[in-house]
Amino acid sequence: MAAQTSSSEATLGDEMTPPSLAEIHDMAGRDQTVTHITLRVLQAIPVPGNASRARFPVHVNPNDEWMMVIGERLIASTWQTFGSYLQDRTNLAKLRELSGTICINTRRILKEDHEDAPAWLESFSGPKLRWEAVGVMFLYAALGELYASSGADSRRLIGLPYWKFHAETTAMLIFSGFHVDRPFGPSNTSSKSMASAEARRRIVCQIFIADKFLATFVGRPALLTRRFCSIQLPLDLDDVALLSDKETFQRHLLRVDNDGWDMDGRLHPASVLRVRTMVALIRDEILEIGLSYVEDHSIDDIITLKGREFELYNTLPAHLIYDPALGELADADTQTFYSKHEMRLDHLLNVLLVERLLLKHGHPRTDLLRTSFEMVVLTLRLWTHKHRWAEIPGESQRLLIGYAAPAGAVLCMELVDPNPMDITVDGDLIAGEVYSRSSIIQQLSLLVGFLNAPDLSHPNSSVASGVRSVIKKVLDYVLNPTKRLQMPMGLEGFGFISDWDGFAQFGSLDNINWFSQDAGREDSSCL
Template sequence: MSSSPGLLSPTASSTLPRRRNGKPPSCEPCRRAKVSCDHTLPVCERCRRRKVVAKCVYLTAPMTRPVPDGRGRRLVLTPTMTAGSGEGGLDGAVVKGSERERESGSLSVREKERLSIDVSAAPRDLSHSTTGGLSVDAVSKPTPESGPFIKSGGFFGPTNFSAVFMENRENLGNDEIQISVDSDLHVPSYESLQSQTFLMLAGKQHCGSPRVALGIKVLNAMPDEHTCKFLLEWYFEKCHESSCPKHSVLALANSFWNSSFAGSFRKEPRVTDDLEHVSTLLCKNAESALQEFEDFDDWLASCSGQNFRWESLGSVYGALTTSILSLPERDAFFATQRGERRNRRDFAVEMKDCVQACITLSNYMDLINVPMVALLTKNFVLQTVLSGDASLVVWRQLGDLVSSSTALGLHRQIDTGRPPSYISETKKRLFTSIFCFDKGSALLTGRPPALSYRYTRFELPLDLSEEVLIQGGEVLQEAVAKLDENGWNQEGQIYSTTATRAHGMFSQVLNEVLELSLGDKDICTAENINYLMGRIQTIYNSLPSFYAFKLSDLGSPNCTDRMFWRRLCLRLIMLEHRLLLERLAHKEGFLSGQSMVDCAREMLELTVLLWVQRDRFTEHHHDYDWMLMCWGVPSSGVLIVELLKQVKAPHSTKLVLPRSEIVQNLSLLIGFLEWIKPAAGNYQLCGRMKLIIKKILDQILNPGPTPPLSSQGVTASSAMPSSQESRNASVNGLGGVGEFQNAGMGVGVNGSTVGFDNGSVGGGFEQQQQQVGFDNGGIDDGFDWLNNVDWSRGPWFDLGQDFSAARWS
């Protein structure tokens, strides 16, 4: 289906249909520039003066964008169809075209309503068809194979996930690669709860106020009790939560369904007056500040039951949204729902709408508290899944989240000497997660982070289970006493706090890595890079033994899928940070690049492992497109660039590239990219990368005739560096840490030998029997096909991002 904006067609009197507010519509250039349009047909005077006649079009729904799997429609018009000719004109053609497609059953009701043709553009854009008529292609969302791609909005710096391609554009056959900062935002036109929030003006009245009306919509969206129970059980058993303890969310949900007003939600249909009473109660509670209690029971009593707040309801909606997204797209659960809730994405967007509406309602009195910041964190995470991690709406929400956390003082946690409590550990866990998200977003986009370790004083949360935190008292103190001297549990369990604690340790180092990459070039020295590489390796080696990744654990009965997943993801995070430093050192000439290639090889190997073992990690499938962006694209980019260098100049490099292993993993990566669903936020990125990698593999695996080696003016022995040279290629004092050495060996996904079982990164690759040089016969075109790739559209993420979830920006 397609939901692209239709083009307005004037009536027989050559006038434009008016908008719902009674005013005539503006053309697109005037609307985007926010200037007055004279509404002249077929081209307004302003566009005529600015000589942008081709862009002067009037859209029926200019804020509408296509859905990810939209298909274009083609209408055939006869040459007699002209503007303003009634039944025989374009209006008639639109009606007849709609009737034909309605009879074929190929369009939904929404598509039928939006099907129309631009009359002003028709004389300029029509072309003769083979049937003697004139044809016009309706606007549709570009697929990865078609283009052109929608330009990205915003700046992308030197650490963004596609930077390796931009830095090596001379090797990719295009010297004019640049990151576009143009923005062509597309905002959904359909009705959302957020459209009501502009009415929320200050006032003392509750009943009948816009606030209560918005609250009624939010409350009415609550699924039935049976559905909530199923989703919350799935959330508790399968989903990872970093913003707040899952036990507290379940306690709030139980309080909601056991409260005195719960009967209002068990009625079918629900009565508006009952919902208005509940909305009024929650609005009144939101006007008072939430007191902090050290004990969980006291904290729960302050925001549940008759004290239930919008922040509490928002956390329940956040858990429901997470659960929906983690279910398989065709799970039988969705067949039990009604209407648009039978579609996973539509259901998730509706619940995400409610999360944002709860934030809006909670912000009415300009108060801030821990549940509110936790709700903002949850909202941010959900937005990354639905809109894509590099979207502008996500970046803005991150700014709001950081501002709220510092306003609450979470960035300055001073040791008061009190024993750990539920609220103190929740604050530590919450701000550590925010700090990690900030650094991850900065790394992904190449933009400066909003938080700096230089201006924060926060402690990592203790490695305690949620059950212990909830119980508190003596149970909590006994659990604290059993921790080791570094704050880790000694039971060998990986809790949610365990992962947050480990990620926080790496994020503090990543902050310094970003300073080298994004800051003053004078501090980017071999000594600083060597120091940070050592710190990353030291942190990884200092982790508890139960958190160490070993590929052999994949079939071990003592390692659950959840435990293996967390070990694998932490290993990839470490490699991601390491690869950034390796690229920086290679770019500055501090390292030969061999350790960078080895790091990228292991990173790519583990990334495709996520897909090969995808049946074990069903609840994480909605994060796979993000993982490809963070781990798959950078690692494959490094390897592709080096392969291209050797193809174009086989004997100009001494880097050891095991072609067989790399090609096998790139082939698996292609399958991974093809597997990503159109509803994913980074679907377009995956499609673009799939085409690039496939084309390069075709050139490498299907070369033409091989010229004599003697004609190259080099001997065979000179093409193969010795293993001693490959291991000792360190430059400027970066050996040992900069070049991987003496790592343990393991068996890779495709049977290759990789260093997974040791703390060091990517070392231990057997290089002696690998072929380095590539024959250049048949590839003398210099990869001219790369000139056909549209490099000017910014980084290779979903440049046609689906903002259908960004209703709240």
């Protein structure tokens, strides 16, 4: 028996040996429940004609582009290899045989030390197809359906399903051990030259960024923290280089400096991913202080974090720094503008969070207000130029929820504060806009118009309605003197959860109760 087990394991470990017919039938008949599930999965395998990259808008999240290329190749190779099994989806015997083959392939050790990207892809596709690759194919097809669908519910940015999927993704990441970056080669340099390692790092970084975004949004503990992860930045390579042959890949590596940046000054999706991961790592420290119930930090720790955040952004390669004038140029590349715009907003959100912590220690809110003003201005810039930036679909909703809402809350609180800060500075420009109390009112008025946009999908529309209601109430109070006699002076009268002291306690980021079920109902009395 032991000899048989050893022989079986040896066979499974040898990826060059194709499974025998007896092994396939044995695997297919082991668990009838699992077999039934696998048959349903195989019957739904995406068809090359239906799952096409043509279904994706031009500027869908560029960080997903390399995954789309892999998904397309997997679907093509699967139908080329197993088309005779998949053509007749009612032939359960053939599908069981295919299921057994995939199960045996999946039990074999998947080597990740391929220095050649095509060889790496071949190790889990074609005759060596694994269930993980089947999952990638469905992910590719699902993304195509998501962006092609006009249904409002297909673009949810908040809600239990999103949180559930993120939690499951994080759990699978940790279970798979991907949260620890282990070099595959004899040295760290060797591991850097492998496409498989680069792909894994991109996936880990994207999940880490999403985790910090969600934790910040609701003021809840993160599921992934730097203390229990080994986050390595992917190299600043374009997607063509990542999935090219070994020689081409090595040539591109020569154009990357010692810090991992492209020396030719080109902006790639990986460039944005690197910057946002660096920002997310600092945000992890900020959230650890802000959400902790253990007072084991000092004011110096917070000031140090603020300095590190500014140093991070100011020392980025020059071609990654946001230029306010770029958005006004007729020949500005849309994706370049948006990418720099997003990186700047991510940086500013860290600054806003640090300033929020400093409030607790008695620091003035001067920098908090300036940062919030810039965040609102930058978020609105996409909307005010929507005739030119319309190629980037759906992103305005994420910017609204993640950046404009918390920054707008700060500005609203300042407008109704009985003891406002003196922010009048002649000629002071922030993101190309004059910084003054009247400018704050103008920007919030534009934000109300943005929130009236018809393309805000449900449930995001309910959030937008809540934000719009609060801002309108604040503007009505500020601009109509008669309203000041009818409305309370306290912040709670405008829908704020607490005053500035409570705001510094780092609960829900927005500090306005516009994410509750009742918040979406507009108060017509203030219109």
